[in-house]
Amino acid sequence: MEVYYQLPVLALDRPVPKHVLGRRGAISLNSNASLFGGRSPRQLSKRRGAISYDRTDQTALFICLLDMRLTGRGIIIKSEKRGGTKLWVDFRLLHNQSGVGCVSGKRHRQHLSLQRYLHPIRGFSNSPALPTGPVAPPPPPQRTLGLLDQQYYGQASVMLKRVASWNFDIFLFDRLTDGETLGCVLQHLFHKYGLIELFGLDPLRFHKFAGLLQEYYYTRNPYHTSVHAADVTQAMCCFLQEPKLAQSLTSWDILLALLGAATHDLSHPGVTQDFLIKSNHYLALLYQDGAVLENHHWKLGVCILRESGLLSHLPVEDRLCFEGRLNSLILATDISKQREFLSRFDAHLKNDDLSMNNGNDRHFILQMALKCADICNPCRPAVISKQWSHMVTQEFFQQGDMERVLWQEISPLCDRHSNDMASIQTDFISFVAEPLFTQWAKFCKSPLSRCMLGNLQENKRYWSGSAP
Ligand SMILES: [Zn+2]
Structure with a gap:
C-alpha cells in the first residue's frame, strides 16, 4: 500500500x-x-x-x-x-x-x-486514486461540457443575471458551468460590485485565486464542496441587497463579505471537529484552543490570497487588517458559538442600538449575515433545500460509518441505524436555524427575510411529517 x-x-x-x-x-x-x-x-x-x-x-x-x-x-x-x-x-x-x-x-x-x-x-481532489511509485504527472483536467457545447456557458451567463434571486438554483448552475460554480459566481459578483476596478485587482491574479479556491474544496465530500461555498457566496450576495445593509456597506465590507463566504470552508475534511480531536488529527493538535476547522479555513484562505497575490498591491497595513477581519468573520461560523452570537444579536435588537455607520456594528452584521448564509439551506425553496438535506445527512452518516469501524462510538446524528434524515432536519431547523433566521428577519424587516422564514416553516412541516 x-x-x-x-x-x-x-x-x-x-x-x-x-x-x-x-x-x-x-x-x-x-x-x-x-x-x-x-x-x-x-x-x-x-x-x-x-x-x-x-x-x-x-x-x-x-x-x-x-x-x-x-x-x-x-x-x-x-x-x-x-x-x-x-x-x-x-x-x-x-x-x-x-x-x-x-x-x-x-x-x-x-x-x-x-x-x-x-x-x-x-x-x-478531482482526481482518482493517485498512482503508486514515483509521482506521475497530473492528469489533464476533465472538462467536457464547456468543450462540447458553449451553449452551456451561455445558459450559465443568463442564470447569473438572476444571481441575487433567492430561488437561484445552484445545482443547475453547477451543471451548466461544469463544476466551476464558485469561480464563476465570485467573478460575476466582483464585476457586479465593481470590485475589480475599485481595488485595481489584476484579472489574472483573480483567475489564479478563484482556481485555487475551487481546488481546495474537495469534491469527494458529499456536502462541504465548492458548491456549498458558491451557495453561501450567492446567499451573501442576496443579503448584501437587503436595504439595511446595501445603504451602508463600504467596498471593503463587500469585498470582505464575498471573500469570507467563498473561503469559509476551505479544505473541509468532511468530518466534524470532534472527529478530528478523537483521531489525533494534526489540525486538532494545532488549534487546541478550539474552532479547529474554522481556523484552518481562515489560514488557508489567507495563504491562497497571498499565493495568488490578489491583494498584494495594496498597502500591507490594509491587507493585514483585512486578514484579521476575515479571521473574525470565518470564526463566526463556528456553530458552537451560535448561542453567544444570538444573545448579542438579541440584546442589540432589544436596545435598538445597532448603527450601520459604525464599523464594528457593520462587522457584527456581516458576521450574522455569514452565519445565516452558511446554514440557509432550510430557507431555500423546498426542491433545492431537500437536495442539501440529503447531502449533509450523507456526510454525517459517512462519518458515523468511519467511527463505527474505529471506535464503535458514533457521534450524535451520525449513526445511520438510529437516525433518519427527517428527524435530523426537524431538529436542526427547530433548534439551530429557526432562532437565527427569526432574529435576522427582525433585523432586516424585508420581503426576502420573510420569504426565507416562510420557506423554513414549509420545510420544517415537510420534515416533521405534517406536510400535506
Ligand atoms: Zn459552510
Missing part, C-alpha cells in the same frame, strides 16, 4: 534554498532567510507559502503537510514516535468502507520525505 501526503499550494517551480530546507521542519519560499520566523507584521506578510511541521509554529501560514491524502486501501497509519503510537486516519474511508489496514512507522517517515513530494498532483 502506498501513502501520499498532499503538499499545499506552492510555487513548485521555484527552488527551495538549501539553508531553508536545512531548517528542521520548515520550508519557506522566501529566499530571505531572515524573514523566516520573523514576528513583525511586515515580515509575516512576506512569508508567503511557509510550511511548518511544528504545531507550535503559529506563524506558519499554511500547515497542511500532514493532511492525509492516501491511496491504497488502508485507513490507519501507526507512527511510532518517541515510544508512543500515533493514530492517523485516512479520510478516504468515507468513500471506501471496505479497506482497513496499517502502515508502519518506517513507511510513514518515508512518505514524509519532502523532496519526494515537491511535485505532487495538485488537483487531487
Whole structure:
C-alpha cells in the first residue's frame, strides 16, 4: 500500500534554498532567510507559502503537510514516535468502507520525505486514486461540457443575471458551468460590485485565486464542496441587497463579505471537529484552543490570497487588517458559538442600538449575515433545500460509518441505524436555524427575510411529517 501526503499550494517551480530546507521542519519560499520566523507584521506578510511541521509554529501560514491524502486501501497509519503510537486516519474511508489496514512507522517517515513530494498532483481532489511509485504527472483536467457545447456557458451567463434571486438554483448552475460554480459566481459578483476596478485587482491574479479556491474544496465530500461555498457566496450576495445593509456597506465590507463566504470552508475534511480531536488529527493538535476547522479555513484562505497575490498591491497595513477581519468573520461560523452570537444579536435588537455607520456594528452584521448564509439551506425553496438535506445527512452518516469501524462510538446524528434524515432536519431547523433566521428577519424587516422564514416553516412541516 502506498501513502501520499498532499503538499499545499506552492510555487513548485521555484527552488527551495538549501539553508531553508536545512531548517528542521520548515520550508519557506522566501529566499530571505531572515524573514523566516520573523514576528513583525511586515515580515509575516512576506512569508508567503511557509510550511511548518511544528504545531507550535503559529506563524506558519499554511500547515497542511500532514493532511492525509492516501491511496491504497488502508485507513490507519501507526507512527511510532518517541515510544508512543500515533493514530492517523485516512479520510478516504468515507468513500471506501471496505479497506482497513496499517502502515508502519518506517513507511510513514518515508512518505514524509519532502523532496519526494515537491511535485505532487495538485488537483487531487478531482482526481482518482493517485498512482503508486514515483509521482506521475497530473492528469489533464476533465472538462467536457464547456468543450462540447458553449451553449452551456451561455445558459450559465443568463442564470447569473438572476444571481441575487433567492430561488437561484445552484445545482443547475453547477451543471451548466461544469463544476466551476464558485469561480464563476465570485467573478460575476466582483464585476457586479465593481470590485475589480475599485481595488485595481489584476484579472489574472483573480483567475489564479478563484482556481485555487475551487481546488481546495474537495469534491469527494458529499456536502462541504465548492458548491456549498458558491451557495453561501450567492446567499451573501442576496443579503448584501437587503436595504439595511446595501445603504451602508463600504467596498471593503463587500469585498470582505464575498471573500469570507467563498473561503469559509476551505479544505473541509468532511468530518466534524470532534472527529478530528478523537483521531489525533494534526489540525486538532494545532488549534487546541478550539474552532479547529474554522481556523484552518481562515489560514488557508489567507495563504491562497497571498499565493495568488490578489491583494498584494495594496498597502500591507490594509491587507493585514483585512486578514484579521476575515479571521473574525470565518470564526463566526463556528456553530458552537451560535448561542453567544444570538444573545448579542438579541440584546442589540432589544436596545435598538445597532448603527450601520459604525464599523464594528457593520462587522457584527456581516458576521450574522455569514452565519445565516452558511446554514440557509432550510430557507431555500423546498426542491433545492431537500437536495442539501440529503447531502449533509450523507456526510454525517459517512462519518458515523468511519467511527463505527474505529471506535464503535458514533457521534450524535451520525449513526445511520438510529437516525433518519427527517428527524435530523426537524431538529436542526427547530433548534439551530429557526432562532437565527427569526432574529435576522427582525433585523432586516424585508420581503426576502420573510420569504426565507416562510420557506423554513414549509420545510420544517415537510420534515416533521405534517406536510400535506
Ligand atoms: Zn459552510
